Amino acid sequence: MASGTQLPVDDGHALPPEGERRRDFLHVASASVAAVGAGAVVWPLVNQMNPSADVLALASIDLDLSAIQPGQAIKTSWRGKPVFARHLTPAEIEAANKVDVASLRDPQSLADRTKPGNAQWLITLGVCTHLGCVPLGAGQGESRGDFGGYFCPCHGSHYDTAGRIRKGPAPLNLNVPDYVFKTPTSVTIG
Amino acid sequence: MVRLGALAVGLFFCIAVLWGAVQPRDAVPVDPVKEAHQYPEKITWSHNGPGNLGILGTFDRGQLQRGFQVYKEVCSACHGISLVAFRDLSALGYNEAEIKAIAAEYEVPSIDENGEPSTRKATAADKFPPRYANEVAARAAQNGANPPDLSLMTKARPDGTNYVRSLLLGYRDEVPASLKASAPEGLWYNPWFHSVFIAMPPPIAADGQVTYTDGSPQTKDQYAEDVAAFLTWTAEPKLEARKETGVAAVLFLLVMTGFGFLSYRRVWADIKGKKAKA
Amino acid sequence: MSFPWARQYQPTTEFGKFMDSRLPLPRFVYGALGAGYPTPKNLNYFYNFGVLAGVALVIQIITGVVLGMHYAADTRVAFDSVEHIMRDVNGGWMLRYMHAVGASFFFGVVYVHIFRGLYYGSYKPPREVLWMLGLVIFLLMMATAFMGYVLVWGQMSFWGAAVITGLFSALPIVGEAIQTWLLGGFSPDNATLNRFFSLHYLLPFVIFGVIILHVWALHIPGSNNPTGVDVKGPQDTVPFHPYYTAKDFFGLGVYLTIFAAVVFFIPNSLGEPDNYIPANPLSTPAHIVPEWYFWPFYAILRAFTVDFFFIPAKLMGVLAMFAAILLLFFLPWLDTSPVRSNAYRPLNRALFWVFLVVCLVLGVAGGKPAEEPWVRLSQIFTAYYFAHFLIITPLVSRFEKTLPLPSSISEAVLAKYGNGPSSSPGTGVGGAAPQPAE
Numbered sequence: 060m061a062s063g064t065q066l067p068v069d070d071g072h073a074l075p076p077e078g079e080r081r082r083d084f085l086h087v088a089s090a091s092v093a094a095v096g097a098g099a100v101v102w103p104l105v106n107q108m109n110p111s112a113d114v115l116a117l118a119s120i121d122l123d124l125s126a127i128q129p130g131q132a133i134k135t136s137w138r139g140k141p142v143f144a145r146h147l148t149p150a151e152i153e154a155a156n157k158v159d160v161a162s163l164r165d166p167q168s169l170a171d172r173t174k175p176g177n178a179q180w181l182i183t184l185g186v187c188t189h190l191g192c193v194p195l196g197a198g199q200g201e202s203r204g205d206f207g208g209y210f211c212p213c214h215g216s217h218y219d220t221a222g223r224i225r226k227g228p229a230p231l232n233l234n235v236p237d238y239v240f241k242t243p244t245s246v247t248i249g
Numbered sequence: 250m251v252r253l254g255a256l257a258v259g260l261f262f263c264i265a266v267l268w269g270a271v272q273p274r275d276a277v278p279v280d281p282v283k284e285a286h287q288y289p290e291k292i293t294w295s296h297n298g299p300g301n302l303g304i305l306g307t308f309d310r311g312q313l314q315r316g317f318q319v320y321k322e323v324c325s326a327c328h329g330i331s332l333v334a335f336r337d338l339s340a341l342g343y344n345e346a347e348i349k350a351i352a353a354e355y356e357v358p359s360i361d362e363n364g365e366p367s368t369r370k371a372t373a374a375d376k377f378p379p380r381y382a383n384e385v386a387a388r389a390a391q392n393g394a395n396p397p398d399l400s401l402m403t404k405a406r407p408d409g410t411n412y413v414r415s416l417l418l419g420y421r422d423e424v425p426a427s428l429k430a431s432a433p434e435g436l437w438y439n440p441w442f443h444s445v446f447i448a449m450p451p452p453i454a455a456d457g458q459v460t461y462t463d464g465s466p467q468t469k470d471q472y473a474e475d476v477a478a479f480l481t482w483t484a485e486p487k488l489e490a491r492k493e494t495g496v497a498a499v500l501f502l503l504v505m506t507g508f509g510f511l512s513y514r515r516v517w518a519d520i521k522g523k524k525a526k527a
Numbered sequence: 528m529s530f531p532w533a534r535q536y537q538p539t540t541e542f543g544k545f546m547d548s549r550l551p552l553p554r555f556v557y558g559a560l561g562a563g564y565p566t567p568k569n570l571n572y573f574y575n576f577g578v579l580a581g582v583a584l585v586i587q588i589i590t591g592v593v594l595g596m597h598y599a600a601d602t603r604v605a606f607d608s609v610e611h612i613m614r615d616v617n618g619g620w621m622l623r624y625m626h627a628v629g630a631s632f633f634f635g636v637v638y639v640h641i642f643r644g645l646y647y648g649s650y651k652p653p654r655e656v657l658w659m660l661g662l663v664i665f666l667l668m669m670a671t672a673f674m675g676y677v678l679v680w681g682q683m684s685f686w687g688a689a690v691i692t693g694l695f696s697a698l699p700i701v702g703e704a705i706q707t708w709l710l711g712g713f714s715p716d717n718a719t720l721n722r723f724f725s726l727h728y729l730l731p732f733v734i735f736g737v738i739i740l741h742v743w744a745l746h747i748p749g750s751n752n753p754t755g756v757d758v759k760g761p762q763d764t765v766p767f768h769p770y771y772t773a774k775d776f777f778g779l780g781v782y783l784t785i786f787a788a789v790v791f792f793i794p795n796s797l798g799e800p801d802n803y804i805p806a807n808p809l810s811t812p813a814h815i816v817p818e819w820y821f822w823p824f825y826a827i828l829r830a831f832t833v834d835f836f837f838i839p840a841k842l843m844g845v846l847a848m849f850a851a852i853l854l855l856f857f858l859p860w861l862d863t864s865p866v867r868s869n870a871y872r873p874l875n876r877a878l879f880w881v882f883l884v885v886c887l888v889l890g891v892a893g894g895k896p897a898e899e900p901w902v903r904l905s906q907i908f909t910a911y912y913f914a915h916f917l918i919i920t921p922l923v924s925r926f927e928k929t930l931p932l933p934s935s936i937s938e939a940v941l942a943k944y945g946n947g948p949s950s951s952p953g954t955g956v957g958g959a960a961p962q963p964a965e
Contacts, residue, residue: 085515086769089508089776096505103618107593112615116336116374251860252921259917262850263910265835265843270906272833274899304792332610397804401610404795405803443813484803487613487620494621495791502787506780509773516773520568520765 119249121241124180132197134185137248141185142236143197143209144246147220151207152178155221165232169221172235182238182246183222187211189229194218209233281427287419287440289411292474296481296488305496307489308482310342311463316479317341319472322459323452324399327391329380332400333483336373340486348373392435394448403477404484410477415441417473420451530565530749532761533558559746565764566771567752569936574750575778576640581738582779583633588731590626591675594619598678600724602717605680606805624794630672631797632786634820637665646879648867649751655859657744662855664737669821671730674723676818677715681802686815688715688723694828697842714808754939755867756932763936814896822893823886827851829897830909847909854916861916864924871930875923878915885911 110118120137124144127133132145147155155169173181185193189211195201196209196218204210205226206219216227223232238248291301298306317338320330335352343351352371357378359369371378379398381387387395403409419441424432428445432438436446456468465471482488514521536557538544547554557563597616599608612619641661644650650658673691677684692709696702711718749758758764765771789796797819801812817825831843838846854861869876885908892905933939 085508085512089505089512092501092505092508093776096501099501103621104589104593106617107619107622108596109617111597111611111617111619112336113334113374113611114615116334121372251857252863255854255857255861255917255921258850258854259913262847262913263918265838266830266847266906266909266913268835269830269832269840270903270910274903277899332607332614337614401803405800407800409800491620491624491791491794495787498787498791499784502780502784506777506784509777509780513773513777516769520770 119247121245121247122182122238123245125244129179131199134197137236141193142248143181143183143185143222143233145181145183145197145222147179147181151220154207155219155223158219158221158223164224164230167221167223167232172221172223172232174238174240177240180246181220181222182248183233183235185209186234187213187216187229188224188231188233189214189216189227194233281425281431282445285425285428285440285445286443287415289408289415289441291408291411292414294410294478294481296478298492305492307492309478311465312475312478313341313482314343315461315463315465315471316475316477316482318461319453319459319476320399320479323472324476325380327380327396327449328399330377330400330483331379331398332376333486334374334376335371337486340482345373392448396449399480399483401484403481409484410481412441413480414473414477416447417453417476418469530758530761530764532764533565534563534766536561536563559742560772561768562766564746564749564767565758565761566750566767567758567763567936568765568770569752569754569940570750570771570774571753572778573639573643573646574752575775576636576643578775579636579778579782580633580640582782583629583636584731584734584738586629587626587633588735590622590629591728591731593622594626595728598724600678600721602680602720602806605678605720609679621790624790628786628790628794628797630675631818631820632782632789633668634672636782637668638820641665642883644751645882646869646876647751647753648755648862648864648869650859651755651862651864651867652859653748654744654751657741657748658859659856660737660741660744662852664734664741666852667730667734667737671727671734672818672820674727674730676802677720677723678727679802680720680806682804682806682810682812683799683802683815685715685806685808686811687817688719690815691817692719694845694848697839697845699842715806751867752936753868754870754933754936756934756936756939759935759937816894819890819894822891823889824848824851824893826889826893826901826905827909827912829893829902830905832902832906847913851912854913858916858920862920862924864927864929866929866932871932872927873930874927875920878919878923881911882915885915 118138120135122135122142122144124146127144127146129146129148130151132143135142135144152169160166160168169178169181172183173179185197187194190213192211192213194209194211194216196203202210202212204217206217208218208220208222208225210217211227211229214228216229217225218229218233219225221232222235224230236248238246240246293301294306295309295312296306297303320328335348335355338348338351339345349372352373352375355371355375355378356368357371357375359367361367380396381390384395403413406412416439419439421438421440424438428438433446436448437450438445439447453469453472458469459467459472461467461471465475485491536547536551536554538547538553543553546552554563594612597608597612597619599605609623612623614620616622644658644661673687677688688710692706692715695709696706698705707713709719710716711722749764752758799816799818804812816822825848828844828848831840831847834840835843864872864875866872869879888904889908889912892901892908895901933942
């Protein structure tokens, strides 16, 4: 403890001699270790803002499709956003398949947007790709727009029965989330 | 002036407090509860690591699963662990399907399609539902007692892990003579409880009460130890991460301090060096 | 700053020159904590604790701000939101333990800092304002720590809030009204929790501001030193950087190592288990105690057990507790000895150690239930606490015979190592080192 007081006599000016290279390595090493430590401390401070375990636990949901009749759709919520699950009628599937994919603004076929063997189940985010409004068309009696799919009332974007943008300002088709079929009538989204 | 004022204030406080010090004290009768009360017996835990010091150590997964089984079959009749989520059970070594199955055994509050309150099966994301809706319901069902939630029990009592084990094994038939007169009706004598009379009937009553599948001894001792370990996990699920991080942090800081010391010596060398020569 | 031989900041780069003529922040730092601050060259390790206290505050502010991103100040969910941090937030358990343990370490460091000031007479002229600003920081820390402890909304939080605000109810006439005003109700509840959260978030920044004043006031006369003798010339000082930055970096390493060991291995050892029980207004814990750093003052509060003439015992306790801190503001005028350091005041030095022991015993007594022998011990030691500052110190400073002072810091250092000129100031110089054994 007393080393702090073990001081000498007459060297008051005590300015560190310039250009003494020998001592540099140690100080660089000390500063480097301190910098690494500071970096290690910063990570938890940043990471604490990432989604917490309880939020992540709700990042995937199970959705039961069995109650949806052909022609109907349901709205549910996933990661705080609306999801539309729609049971397409054969006529709607045919209408979607008839369209020339190359002519579309965001060229995708119905098969690209559904799971193999489950073309009747169209599951998309209910978020207009224009400015993020929730399109109409999933609820009973709501307008489905000029193409029988969804219609966004904010700026008049029309989506077809495959949820593809056909008219209006939206640049892209309605987003299809990642999902897998657990049983023929239930899916896990996310 | 300041010092005269200080003298006056000082005398004022000193006389006032010493006046209290010279008052005769009432003889304090020996408190039979204090006499009978026992401190938890310390035993060795795997999560306390080498030397039972608590610095290192990991949970014994098999023990946690057995403890969870004891909790489910015995404690959960009256006590909740409502801060624990089913998804947390993955830390005990259960896989996703097993957790889903465990969660499905529980009902949690929900709203049906008519907007009426109802219940649904719990999912992995849910927490264990509380055993009682509120304290009043608990007391009504439990003869006036309120079984506490156990999520944090081992942190909410001094030496909590040992306390839980000692308490569970601490029921005694022989009430000391000094306490016989004051023994409350309907309570159980347990010198490890703070007031030595506890409303909880002995939960672990006999060897073989819970059937283990991993071949561990099915004794009261084993049950108490397992459930105490499980409740240590519920109270501090991040215990292992904490200790691992701690070892890394302390080792790193020791290195940093070592470099700091050498730097310090080097900086002061031109001043202290002369002393060495002297 | 005020020494003529202090090195002047000289910007070397174009950018440095550009800034220096517009916002001379580098010049300011250079003069405050850099090579431009001449510091006595005989400071011992006890002089590290000022910087450590600053670091402890920064740790509290950083961890506190991120905890505030997850905490919810509502009585229905406050306790659960803390457990949410402990269980679900990424690394939340570490941040929360750092904040809780950090509060204890902050107080520990500040107590060492205060006792160092007492031992070496750092409160004496010309550093009275520096000392008083330090006491203001200490008071703000106590308020901040108390309110932060309430935020957890455990049993000890709730009953601590009830007891501490209840102190004000001891005041005659206006007491009840003040307590109700503090709580925003008739018992600690949502209004209390919300205002405590708001103030707990605010006060650390106020502390930070007062620390800037504290450092400013330090730089006018410059640092005191273990001899208490004024700096006479350049031979007595070294530039703060690199000499004391290097020493402080080493001290910081030691501090952080101990801090990390407690945070990661025994994080709950400094807290009360009762605070892991959610607050219950209908059930009081068997033994209400504040955190350890309040124990000495809690002992003083409880030491007054009988009414004193027309003053009720409760009011006496409250007055004494506040007086115990406030009297420190008058210390520079109570201790009038011209000699600063206890190294040259044998009698006062002995009394310093007595006082330290008294504070430690009061601390232990404050953490115990109000039973004998602790009550009587608290009473006797409380009497000494007041007598020490208000009666003994003024008398000693007037009548004691001090040892001859060295004529300068350099000479004291020489004498200590016996290799200097023969004008040795005497054996007492050895006391410059703070070991009690001497």
